[in-house]
Amino acid sequence: MPRFATVDQLRQYRRQLAAGYDPQQLQVLVCAGPGCLPLGSLEVAAAFRTACAEKGLNERVILKTSGCQGLCAKGVRVLIRPQEISYEQVTVEDVPEIVATTLVNGGIVDRLVHQDPLSQAKCIHKWEIPFYQHQHLMVLRHLDLLDPESLDDYLRLGGYLSLEKVLLGMTPEEVIDLVERSGLRGRGGAGFPTGRKWRLCREVPGEVKFIICNGDEGDPGAFMDRAVMEGDPHAVLEGMIVGAYAIGARRGYIYVRHEYPLAVKRLQLAIDQAREAGFLGQDILGSGFDFDLRIARGSGAFVCGEETALMASIEGLIGEPIPRPPYPAQSGLFGQPTVINNVETWANVPEIINRGAEWYASLGTERSKGTKVFSLVGAVNHTGLVEVPMGTTLRQIIFDLGGGIPGGKEFKAVQTGGPSGGCIPKQFLDLPVDYDSLQEVGSIMGSGGMIVMDETSCMVDVARYFIGFLYEESCGKCTPCREGLRQLVHLYEDIIHGRAEEGHLALMEELCAVMRSASICGLGQSAVNPVLTTLKYFREEYEAHIRDKKCPALVCRPLLKYTIDPEACTGCLACVRECPVGAISGRKKEPQEIDQELCVKCGLCYEVCQFDAVRRE
Amino acid sequence: MMDAARLETIISRYDGEPYDLIPILQDIQDSYGFLPKEEVKAVARRLKVPLTQVYSVATFYKMFTLVPKGRHQIRVCLGTTCHLKGGQRLADSLSSRLGVKVGHTTADGQFxxxxxxxxxxxxxxxxxxxxxxxxxRVTVDKVPKLLKPFQQAADSTP
Structure with a gap:
């Protein structure tokens, strides 16, 4: 990669890249996103390499591992270009057949193409799959097109064009003005207008300013930012460099959680490449503008997703939030004016600059512009990463894209916004998803986790789960959050052990009111959302636990009873081997019995039984 | 005995300022598998950061441990979706199979x-x-098979 001293040199290089690119070239893209990786993407890619070599195809076929291709439920996904053939659930064993049938002969391996669960129609090409048809890709647009480790790929797709544009012909004020008019709001959760945040920071006097990318995606159930950082790292960098130019920042940080080692690696590689090419460093593209970036790795603290805690962590301190104001834009990292935006916000910036504020503002709803990426997971057929215009309804996302609930089960609730969000019941399925309407029903947009639950989920257990999570993660600085969460944990313990009384629910509501108004940071203030929404929409489930001492969804362990059906039990002893407390006994090949005194109700016997002989009630 | 050269290699990657504390501790954690006492004291001296502050950082963040970890790290996800799909049962199964509580290391130091x-x-x-x-998609019955290659690798190393 040459170093581009001027925009003209970069343009020259782009022309070379375009000339050397053959759109008809056969390409195999093996998805190595967060969903496919655990299913063996790298092994599949290695198998392609071997099989292509055996057939002498190395010259004709370009093999790449790509970022997330979206439909994670059916991984490992393989996309073949230029035909756009989309194979799913590909294993190492399928690879020789794909190579022989599709790459050599141009045919289709029928059993690996997508079948729509509703219409049963076979979808050979990516554009025929309903999951993709309802999406509008902006942030995710490059993910199945490029090799995340190749700057050439990114440049060929128009990468760093927005940087060219702002450095050549826009003043910082014009950039801020454009972002403000686009209506972009922060994608990290609270939805603060991005342009306004930048303006605030620019207007604060001071020589030293910072920008930060918040990649501490800690919400359980969310992996949008991971997919972007791993799959299109240069887009994040490009957005940040443009932002730095607008604000007048010379230095920036990308804060990534250490649980995402691949994101750290890819971003570091992208930073090194960008520095080598002259997109970072001194006198960027001959404009006189200097800016450089470094990565700060998180160390495993959820609270560091909160911006003031994150900055404390970069400064080498423990991640305790501080009250605002002053806001980071006034006094942030090392006491200097700082703009902090999350990964998805930064990744939106280049396209907004390239295509203009009006184009962006034409997408979405009145007060929430553009698109939003969601990680659609849980009890839904097509789990995966989706990007839709703001204002798309929950029903469209869960049923049209998501293909509905598996196993003929009933939809019960969708949880948005992570531990700070709420559980939204069935009657709001037609709610358009944007910042304001989610807030009206007691939840939040959050970073974009969307967890679908069916009748097998207990809403008391879900709320208890989040409270337990936040109790572990609370930094402990302020009393309402620290002690409030501790008390909530105790109250939930009472409920699931059948020890709770009628007054428990009122006590919980009172506690939540205090936590909401008196906690220092968003963690404590919004920790009450899972409690309040489940109390509001699923009160009868709480009452069943308290009055009848029953968990209707058969989830809360202490209220369950496991027995073995002597008719169905074959005496295979699988459960005996699995039982951690030795509560199951009986002779081999004869029905077994569970000692209720010893049983800890862990459910392992229920899970390993191949004959449905273990009963749960 | 502290390996001064090994620690020096890590510290020399940074400016040596107080804000380098966390990255340096991360590198030590990655390299040693835990934060050894003498090394932590040396870092405090070099960065001119009070030892109490180093200790507060080392105990606040989950990534750091003050005792050595096993040869292989098993991490069971208890995120929301995993919680709903039986992550806790998976953790229970691993715990009983390996004979170790969550947050601890097996007696043989392998896991x-x-x-x-x-x-x-x-x-x-x-x-x-x-x-x-x-x-x-790890169901409880897959656990023995998943552990096997790591157990074998553990056995074959001297």
């Missing part, structure tokens, strides 16, 4: 078992990691 907030592979819940390898 450390921990649970984490979310590994970000929610579409394949329940998910676990052994070292850098991800495993998705």
């Amino acid at each position: 450390s078992l921990e649970t984490v907030g979310c590994l970000g592979s929610c579409a394949q819940a329940p998910v676990m990691m052994i070292d850098d390898h991800y495993f998705g």
Whole structure:
């Protein structure tokens, strides 16, 4: 990669890249996103390499591992270009057949193409799959097109064009003005207008300013930012460099959680490449503008997703939030004016600059512009990463894209916004998803986790789960959050052990009111959302636990009873081997019995039984 | 006895300012598998950061441990989706199979078992990691097979 001293040199290089690119070239893209990786993407890619070599195809076929291709439920996904053939659930064993049938002969391996669960129609090409048809890709647009480790790929797709544009012909004020008019709001959760945040920071006097990318995606159930950082790292960098130019920042940080080692690696590689090419460093593209970036790795603290805690962590301190104001834009990292935006916000910036504020503002709803990426997971057929215009309804996302609930089960609730969000019941399925309407029903947009639950989920257990999570993660600085969460944990313990009384629910509501108004940071203030929404929409489930001492969804362990059906039990002893407390006994090949005194109700016997002989009630 | 050269290699990557504390501790954690006492004291001296502050950082963040970890790190995801799909049962099963509590290391030093907030592979819940390898849709009956290669690798190393 040459170093581009001027925009003209970069343009020259782009022309070379375009000339050397053959759109008809056969390409195999093996998805190595967060969903496919655990299913063996790298092994599949290695198998392609071997099989292509055996057939002498190395010259004709370009093999790449790509970022997330979206439909994670059916991984490992393989996309073949230029035909756009989309194979799913590909294993190492399928690879020789794909190579022989599709790459050599141009045919289709029928059993690996997508079948729509509703219409049963076979979808050979990516554009025929309903999951993709309802999406509008902006942030995710490059993910199945490029090799995340190749700057050439990114440049060929128009990468760093927005940087060219702002450095050549826009003043910082014009950039801020454009972002403000686009209506972009922060994608990290609270939805603060991005342009306004930048303006605030620019207007604060001071020589030293910072920008930060918040990649501490800690919400359980969310992996949008991971997919972007791993799959299109240069887009994040490009957005940040443009932002730095607008604000007048010379230095920036990308804060990534250490649980995402691949994101750290890819971003570091992208930073090194960008520095080598002259997109970072001194006198960027001959404009006189200097800016450089470094990565700060998180160390495993959820609270560091909160911006003031994150900055404390970069400064080498423990991640305790501080009250605002002053806001980071006034006094942030090392006491200097700082703009902090999350990964998805930064990744939106280049396209907004390239295509203009009006184009962006034409997408979405009145007060929430553009698109939003969601990680659609849980009890839904097509789990995966989706990007839709703001204002798309929950029903469209869960049923049209998501293909509905598996196993003929009933939809019960969708949880948005992570531990700070709420559980939204069935009657709001037609709610358009944007910042304001989610807030009206007691939840939040959050970073974009969307967890679908069916009748097998207990809403008391879900709320208890989040409270337990936040109790572990609370930094402990302020009393309402620290002690409030501790008390909530105790109250939930009472409920699931059948020890709770009628007054428990009122006590919980009172506690939540205090936590909401008196906690220092968003963690404590919004920790009450899972409690309040489940109390509001699923009160009868709480009452069943308290009055009848029953968990209707058969989830809360202490209220369950496991027995073995002597008719169905074959005496295979699988459960005996699995039982951690030795509560199951009986002779081999004869029905077994569970000692209720010893049983800890862990459910392992229920899970390993191949004959449905273990009963749960 | 502290290996001064090994520690020096780590510290020399940074400016030596107080704000370098966390990256330096991370590198020590990665390199040693834990934060040894003498090394932590040396870092405090070099960065001119009070030892109490180093200790508060080392005990606040989950990534750091003050005692050595096992040869292989098992991390069971207890994110929301994994929770709904039986992540806790998976953790229980591993715990009873390896004879070790969550947050601890097996007596032979081969495996450390921990649970984490979310590994970000929610579409394949329940998910676990052994070292850098991800495993998705792990039902309890798959556990013995997943552990085997790591147990064998452990046995063959002297």
